[in-house]
Amino acid sequence: xxxxxxxxxxxxxxxxxxxxxxxxxxxxxxxxxxxxxxxxxxxxxxxxxxxxxxxxxxxxxxxxxxxxxxxxxxxxxxxxxxxxxxxxxxxxxxxxxxxxxxxxxxxxxxxxxxxxxxxxxxxxxxxxxxxxxxxxxxxxxxxxxxxxxxxxxxxxxxxxxxxxxxxxxxxxxxxxxxxxxxxxxxxxxxxxxxxxxxxxxxxxxxxxxxxxxxxxxxxxxxxxxxxxxxxxxxxxxxxxxxxxxxxxxxxxxxxxxxxxxxxxxxxxxxxxxxxxxxxxxxxxxxxxxxxxxxxxxxxxxxxxxxxxxxxxxxxxxxx
Numbered sequence: 001x002x003x004x005x006x007x008x009x010x011x012x013x014x015x016x017x018x019x020x021x022x023x024x025x026x027x028x029x030x031x032x033x034x035x036x037x038x039x040x041x042x043x044x045x046x047x048x049x050x051x052x053x054x055x056x057x058x059x060x061x062x063x064x065x066x067x068x069x070x071x072x073x074x075x076x077x078x079x080x081x082x083x084x085x086x087x088x089x090x091x092x093x094x095x096x097x098x099x100x101x102x103x104x105x106x107x108x109x110x111x112x113x114x115x116x117x118x119x120x121x122x123x124x125x126x127x128x129x130x131x132x133x134x135x136x137x138x139x140x141x142x143x144x145x146x147x148x149x150x151x152x153x154x155x156x157x158x159x160x161x162x163x164x165x166x167x168x169x170x171x172x173x174x175x176x177x178x179x180x181x182x183x184x185x186x187x188x189x190x191x192x193x194x195x196x197x198x199x200x201x202x203x204x205x206x207x208x209x210x211x212x213x214x215x216x217x218x219x220x221x222x223x224x225x226x227x228x229x230x231x232x233x234x235x236x237x238x239x240x241x242x243x244x245x246x247x248x249x250x251x252x253x254x255x256x257x258x259x260x261x262x263x264x265x266x267x268x269x270x271x272x273x274x275x276x277x278x279x280x281x282x283x284x285x286x287x288x289x290x291x292x293x294x295x296x297x298x299x300x301x302x303x304x305x306x307x308x309x310x311x312x313x314x315x316x317x318x319x
Contacts, residue, residue, distance in 0.1 A: 067092055
């Protein structure tokens with residue numbers, strides 16, 4: 001009985017192994033290559049798949065999702081004979097599992113070498129300055145070449161990015177000095193423009209201020225003149241309305257004489273001829289006052305008035 005049990009156990013194990021080899025579960029976004037006696041038969045897609053055990057074998061399992069592969073820095077010579085190190089990143093996706101398995105031995109290595117040679121061809125036709133400022137152009141050219149070359153391998157290159165472009169250390173120092181000089185130049189230009197604009201605004205402000213000040217002074221002078229004219233007009237109208245006699249005018253005239261003679265600088269002053277008329281009027285007025293209020297017989301003879309023409313007297317100098 002024991003040999004029979006052993007045989008049954010062996011048969012169960014073989015059946016279990018056969019079931020495992022018969023049922024193949026492929027994850028989503030993956031594919032598997034099936035070979036029968038070393039020859040390609042079919043591609044297994046995602047899900048549950050049945051294969052012939054011990055006859056069919058799984059050659060390769062391929063991830064169909066987009067993959068990201070960074071490549072190490074590669075030295076590239078520019079058109080002006082400068083060596084730059086360029087880091088690249090490739091975004092690719094397997095579209096045909098059979099071609100990716102049988103058309104190329106290692107598509108990752110093939111893409112890397114193709115990227116290096118294409119970069120050397122592209123950068124070799126550019127100088128350093130254009131290389132540093134033309135990343136989009138380099139990416140587009142590199143992607144076009146890679147996509148065309150990898151199409152027959154069942155690979156689609158979706159995107160190519162240059163992570164870094166590193167020129168030699170001496171060139172970096174020169175570039176930094178140049179950029180620093182450009183920044184200093186721009187700063188000096190901006191400072192000069194600011195000073196110029198400030199001076200222009202200050203001059204405009206002073207101009208507007210002077211114009212407004214002159215307009216204010218002109219209006220103030222006009223108002224003062226108008227006020228003085230109005231005051232003179234009012235005084236003139238008041239005098240004419242009051243109808244003053246010659247005696248009152250003579251008295252007012254005499255009151256103004258001390259004001260005319262005020263000041264230390266007035267060493268010479270002129271008495272006009274009209275002063276005689278004023279004195280004559282005042283003497284007559286005082287004579288009338290004397291005849292009314294004083295004397296025994298009421299007759300007072302006033303002194304003869306002087307009416308000189310252009311009588312000019314020199315005021316003595318008081319030091």
